[in-house]
Amino acid sequence: MQVTRRTDRNHEVLLPDGWVVGPPDYVGVGTARSGTTWWDSLINAHPRVSRPPSTPKEVHYFDERWERDLSDDDVERYHALFARPPGHLAGEWTPGYMLDAWTPARLRQAAPDARLLVLLRDPVARFRSGRTLAENRFSVGSTARAAANAAFARGLYADQLLRLWSAFPREQVLVLQFERCLADPRAELERTYAFLGLDPAIPVDLDVAASVNASSGPKASLSAWQEDQLVRRYAPENERLSGLLPDLDLSLWRSPP
Amino acid sequence: MTLRRQARRLLVRSSRSWYRWRAPRPPGPPRPPRCPDGWLLGPPHFVGVGAQKAGTSWWHALVERHPDVVNAGGQPKELHFFDRFWEEPFGDAVVKQYERHFPHPPGKVAGEWTPGYLIDFWTPELLAQAAPEARILILLRDPVERLRSGLTHQLATSRAAIGHRDVQGAFGRGLYAPQLRRVFAAFPRDHVFVGQYEACRADPDTQLARTFEFLGLASFELDASTVRAEVNPTTRQKFELSAALRTAFVAGYAPDIEQLAGLVPGLDLSLWPTAHEAGLA
Numbered sequence: 100m101q102v103t104r105r106t107d108r109n110h111e112v113l114l115p116d117g118w119v120v121g122p123p124d125y126v127g128v129g130t131a132r133s134g135t136t137w138w139d140s141l142i143n144a145h146p147r148v149s150r151p152p153s154t155p156k157e158v159h160y161f162d163e164r165w166e167r168d169l170s171d172d173d174v175e176r177y178h179a180l181f182a183r184p185p186g187h188l189a190g191e192w193t194p195g196y197m198l199d200a201w202t203p204a205r206l207r208q209a210a211p212d213a214r215l216l217v218l219l220r221d222p223v224a225r226f227r228s229g230r231t232l233a234e235n236r237f238s239v240g241s242t243a244r245a246a247a248n249a250a251f252a253r254g255l256y257a258d259q260l261l262r263l264w265s266a267f268p269r270e271q272v273l274v275l276q277f278e279r280c281l282a283d284p285r286a287e288l289e290r291t292y293a294f295l296g297l298d299p300a301i302p303v304d305l306d307v308a309a310s311v312n313a314s315s316g317p318k319a320s321l322s323a324w325q326e327d328q329l330v331r332r333y334a335p336e337n338e339r340l341s342g343l344l345p346d347l348d349l350s351l352w353r354s355p356p
Numbered sequence: 357m358t359l360r361r362q363a364r365r366l367l368v369r370s371s372r373s374w375y376r377w378r379a380p381r382p383p384g385p386p387r388p389p390r391c392p393d394g395w396l397l398g399p400p401h402f403v404g405v406g407a408q409k410a411g412t413s414w415w416h417a418l419v420e421r422h423p424d425v426v427n428a429g430g431q432p433k434e435l436h437f438f439d440r441f442w443e444e445p446f447g448d449a450v451v452k453q454y455e456r457h458f459p460h461p462p463g464k465v466a467g468e469w470t471p472g473y474l475i476d477f478w479t480p481e482l483l484a485q486a487a488p489e490a491r492i493l494i495l496l497r498d499p500v501e502r503l504r505s506g507l508t509h510q511l512a513t514s515r516a517a518i519g520h521r522d523v524q525g526a527f528g529r530g531l532y533a534p535q536l537r538r539v540f541a542a543f544p545r546d547h548v549f550v551g552q553y554e555a556c557r558a559d560p561d562t563q564l565a566r567t568f569e570f571l572g573l574a575s576f577e578l579d580a581s582t583v584r585a586e587v588n589p590t591t592r593q594k595f596e597l598s599a600a601l602r603t604a605f606v607a608g609y610a611p612d613i614e615q616l617a618g619l620v621p622g623l624d625l626s627l628w629p630t631a632h633e634a635g636l637a
Contacts, residue, residue, distance in 0.1 A: 162520040168600045199520060200527045200608035201601055244476065247442045249521070251477050252528045261611040325442070332477045335537055 114182050122210040123181045125295050127192025128202070128263065131253060132228035133220035134277045137309045139192040141288050144305050145297055148190075149183040157193040160209075161202040174209045188295060192216065197259045198252070203266035214295055215267055220277035221352035222254025222337070223329045227321050254333060257340040274344055278351040281309060331355050385437045388456035389429025395459045399451075399487035402571050404469025405480070405539065408529055409505040410497035411553040413587040416469040418564055419493075422576050426466050428459040434470040438479040451486045465571070469493065474535045475528075480542035491571050492543050496616075497553035498628040499530030499609045500602065507595040527608065533615035540619070550620045554627035560584065602633075610634035 114120070125142070127135055139156050142148055150156075160177050181189035190213070196202045197217060206213070220228075263272055273294045280287045284307040289299040301307065321329070330353045337354070341347050391397055402419070404412055416433045419425060437454055458466040467490070473479045474494065483490070497505075506526040510518055539548055549570045556563045560583045568576060597605065613631050616623055631637035 165520050165523050166518075166598075166601070168598050199524055201523075201604045204600065204604045204607070243443050244439050245525070248475055248477070248528075249525060252525070255528075255531070255534055258531055258608070258611060262608045265607045265610075324445075328478050328481070332538060335541075336534055 115184075118182045118184055120179050120182045121189075122178050123190040123213050124188035125190035125214045125216060126196070126206060126210060127190070127194065127216040127218070128206070129194055129197030129217040129259060130219060130225065130256070131194040132225045133194070133218045134280060134309060135192050135194050135218050138216070138218055138275070138280065138291070141284075141305070141307060142190070142291065142295070144302055145188075145292060146302060147187050147297055148295075149187040150189055150191075151180075151182045154180045154182075154191065156191060158191045159193050159195070160191075161196060161199065161205050162193075164205065165199065165201045169205050169208050177209045188297065197263060200262055203263050207266045213271070215263065215272045216291070216294075217260070217263070217272065217274045218277050218280070219256055219274060219340075219347075222256070222333045223326065223353045225254055226250050226329055227326075251329075251332070255336050257336060257343055260340070260343060274347075276348060276351065279348065284308065384440060385435040385457065386431060388453070389431060389459060391456070391459040392428065392461075395428070395461050397455050397459055399455055400458045400467040400490055401460075401465035402467035402491045402493060403473070403483060403487060404467070404471070404493040404495075405483070406471050406474025406494045406535065407496055407502065407532065408471040408475075409502045409509065410471070410495040411556060412469055412471050412495055415493075415495055415551075415556060415567070417587050418560075418578065418583060419467075419469075419567060419571070421578055421582065422568060422573055424464050424573050426460050426464045428466070431457060431468070433468065434472075435468045436470050436472065437468075438470075438473060438476060438482050441482055442476070442478045446482055446485070454486045465573070467491075474539070477538060480538045484542040490543075490547070492539060492548040493567070493570075494536070494539070494548065494550045495553050495556065496532055496550060496623075498630050499532070499612070500597075500605050500630045501628075502530050503527060503605060504595045504597065508593075511595060527605065530609060531612045533612050533619060536616070536619050550623070552624060552627055555624060558627070606630050606633045610636065 127139060129135075136156060143150055158177075158180060160180075164173065180191070183189040196206065206215075260274070273291065275287055275291065285301060288301055288307060292299040292301075333353075334355050337349055337352060341349050404416060406412070413433060420427055435457055437457070441450070457468065460466040473483065483492075503526050506529070507518060507523070510522060510526070536550070549567065551563060551567065561577070561580075564578065564583065565575060568574070609630055613625065613628070613634060613636050617625060617636070625631040625637035628637065
């Protein structure tokens with residue numbers, strides 16, 4: 100027997116017998132072009148993590164729910180996206196959540212006990228990562244100037260992190276560094292599993308090397324002048340971030356000579 | 357030429373002209389004014405760089421009332437000269453183009469005020485290359501009020517509903533500390549005036565006197581009705597935030613306001629409701 104539920108996007112979700120819905124156990128909230136699709140796929144490879152095929156990695160649930168407060172119905176619809184067999188964890192990863200000032204509080208309302216994941220990457224590399232125009236193309240007046248500003252703002256991590264911490268206890272937030280994940284994926288993945296309350300043993304047949312989304316889309320080319328500008332403009336902001344995250348290894352990120 | 361090719365060519369040509377007609381004006385400043393005989397060209401004496409929705413049109417109009425400030429050819433307040441130089445190469449020839457916008461007789465001064473310069477992360481350094489001696493004017497406003505004013509403005513001017521990326525961008529323009537850091541990295545600290553819109557509203561005469569003094573201009577008093585005549589007043593209902601949304605924005609701005617207090621020692625946080633709500637004033 101199967102039970103049918105309606106989700107927010109009016110998709111019919113077939114809920115297998117015995118599966119349960121509820122708030123997500125983990126929510127990735129940042130940041131775009133930082134390897135989140137790769138990391139999310141590694142989490143979902145764990146035998147105790149499930150995601151219904153109709154639920155995407157990026158739900159974008161709170162994006163357009165900025166103006167009106169969340170109703171009980173909104174919360175229930177959000178939960179309906181996370182069906183899983185009893186005892187399994189479920190979650191999503193929308194890299195833009197961290198940027199939207201209204202989202203942390205709404206996420207706390209909808210999923211107060213969720214573990215939050217943040218993957219940070221050298222903001223200069225993040226900026227360059229090819230989607231700088233695409234990720235901002237829907238903004239009003241999507242000129243090159245507006246796109247550059249929006250892409251730059253995504254790399255100002257400190258304020259985003261502080262907003263997250265103002266809505267969630269810090270121990271509920273795990274901040275990972277993309278460059279470390281690349282260098283030692285097994286150690287960082289074990290940390291991630293442990294943080295989520297999972298058995299940290301990595302499935303034996305899992306290929307942990309980064310390959311998901313690795314080279315999709317053309318890379319934006321930056322002139323030497325642009326690259327130098329970004330390095331110097333981000334430097335004081337990275338320093339500030341480093342004050343908030345003592346474990347952050349700034350030597351992995353570009354800094355002015 | 358076959359009929360088919362002719363038809364095709366006609367179609368392509370008409371779609372091109374259609375595109376030209378539809379294409380927005382390429383970004384860039386207006387044509388520079390004519391430089392009257394005996395006047396000088398040079399970098400601007402003052403440049404307002406921010407912030408958007410912080411009363412800068414009003415304040416710029418008052419500064420232009422000073423008898424020693426000239427605006428040849430009645431150029432617009434906002435030249436947007438640097439907007440395109442994230443993408444385009446910048447150099448001495450471009451600096452000369454910028455100088456052509458500021459003709460002035462000996463002994464008088466000229467300038468402009470483009471509030472977008474503050475958020476454009478590439479601009480302060482280029483502006484310092486083009487006008488190293490310029491006096492920089494910045495008006496700040498309570499960030500949540502600024503955001504509300506921006507959203508009100510956007511609702512009034514855009515037919516499309518406000519999307520979350522618009523709110524994201526508007527919120528970011530109220531995070532002043534990183535923007536000020538870029539200006540302070542490019543200009544000597546005592547060449548930058550950071551005023552508060554609320555202080556200007558409460559006591560325009562004193563703040564205007566401060567502004568003139570900062571610009572090195574002789575003291576000059578405007579009559580009260582001129583000073584209080586707002587430019588670009590908001591005529592519509594202000595955008596209303598729900599209590600929960602307001603709380604989220606206040607919490608989001610609190611760490612930035614905390615930094616501002618250190619960056620701008622004279623800032624009077626008691627003028628900002630957001631600072632009160634965040635427990636910082």
